[in-house]
Amino acid sequence: MPELPEVETVRAHLGERIAGARIEEMAFRRDDLRYPMPIAALKDLRGATIRSVARRAKYLLLQMDAEAGPPNALIHLGMSGRLFVEAAEPQDFAKHEHWRWTLLRHGQPLWLRYVDPRRFGALDVVPRDGRHRLLDGLGPEPLGAHFTAAWLEGQLRGKRIAVKVAIMDAAAVVGVGNIYASEACFRASLHPLRPAAGVTHAECRMLVAAIRSVLSDAIAAGGSTLKDFVGGNGAPGYFQQQLDVYGRQGEPCLRCQRAGNVSAVERTVAGQRATFFCPACQT
DNA sequence: ATCGGGACCTGCTTGC
DNA sequence: TGCAAGCAGGTCCCGA
Numbered sequence: 001m002p003e004l005p006e007v008e009t010v011r012a013h014l015g016e017r018i019a020g021a022r023i024e025e026m027a028f029r030r031d032d033l034r035y036p037m038p039i040a041a042l043k044d045l046r047g048a049t050i051r052s053v054a055r056r057a058k059y060l061l062l063q064m065d066a067e068a069g070p071p072n073a074l075i076h077l078g079m080s081g082r083l084f085v086e087a088a089e090p091q092d093f094a095k096h097e098h099w100r101w102t103l104l105r106h107g108q109p110l111w112l113r114y115v116d117p118r119r120f121g122a123l124d125v126v127p128r129d130g131r132h133r134l135l136d137g138l139g140p141e142p143l144g145a146h147f148t149a150a151w152l153e154g155q156l157r158g159k160r161i162a163v164k165v166a167i168m169d170a171a172a173v174v175g176v177g178n179i180y181a182s183e184a185c186f187r188a189s190l191h192p193l194r195p196a197a198g199v200t201h202a203e204c205r206m207l208v209a210a211i212r213s214v215l216s217d218a219i220a221a222g223g224s225t226l227k228d229f230v231g232g233n234g235a236p237g238y239f240q241q242q243l244d245v246y247g248r249q250g251e252p253c254l255r256c257q258r259a260g261n262v263s264a265v266e267r268t269v270a271g272q273r274a275t276f277f278c279p280a281c282q283t
Numbered sequence: 284a285t286c287g288g289g290a291c292c293t294g295c296t297t298g299c
Numbered sequence: 300t301g302c303a304a305g306c307a308g309g310t311c312c313c314g315a
Contacts, residue, residue: 003308034291034310058309079309080293096293118292120309134310161286170310177308272288274306 004175005218078120164192
């Protein structure tokens with residue numbers, strides 16, 4: 001479900017709703033998601049105040065504010081995770097609701113609920129120094145200043161894998177998921193199956209610009225909907241109708257159409273993932 | 284070092 | 300209508 005624009009949308013909504021809230025209580029329905037959850041360490045966060053909600057790659061970081069310097073909390077939504085903030089006390093646990101926190105903000109109680117059918121998500125604590133095995137080794141943020149054509153070129157060098165697979169490697173750049181990898185290749189007019197090492201510097205410039213634009217457009221639109229995605233405030237996103245190639249196999253290529261040509265989007269597989277492209281204008 | 288594949292898990296859609 | 304197969308937005312880990 002969530003690609004980086006969705007996670008960023010959740011981060012923003014979550015920040016508005018829970019920044020400044022104190023963690024009062026935590027309830028867990030199980031002790032693991034993708035990884036074991038450190039229940040005792042998490043429960044030690046009770047009494048801490050959530051200063052802000054940050055994001056690194058697709059990890060949400062709940063940054064705590066307390067004199068004792070408690071660890072921060074790390075949340076990953078995996079493929080199907082959703083967070084809900086509610087001002088009315090929820091009753092029964094929903095299906096696949098794995099944990100629930102009770103917060104207190106401005107004297108008002110709030111409930112933060114995590115629902116994740118596939119349980120590919122995560123909840124963990126991160127020490128104050130920020131060191132965490134899931135965060136170490138991550139490449140630059142796609143919208144940050146360190147993600148440049150020169151950097152990307154260095155990352156692609158010597159690699160025989162498809163360029164679309166290469167830009168999904170978090171060591172090269174974080175946050176480019178399966179949907180936006182296809183979309184970025186389309187915007188850069190780059191065939192997704194091109195060997196990474198053969199991508200020129202000029203093409204790297206195009207690709208960096210394409211990754212930045214496709215992600216920032218999606219964030220501006222509030223994140224893709226794709227079936228059941230719901231942002232942190234419960235409002236659906238609506239970027240899905242802006243996808244140029246993802247899920248559009250057999251349909252006209254919009255760029256070729258604008259140029260007065262006729263070509264249909266094709267579907268293939270790269271790195272075991274569905275991949276969409278126009279065979280006419282992506283080379 | 285790089286790679287391809289398998290793994291984790293449930294739900295929905297598709298096809299027989 | 301029922302059932303099995305196939306597919307899904309992520310990412311870690313293994314063996315070659």
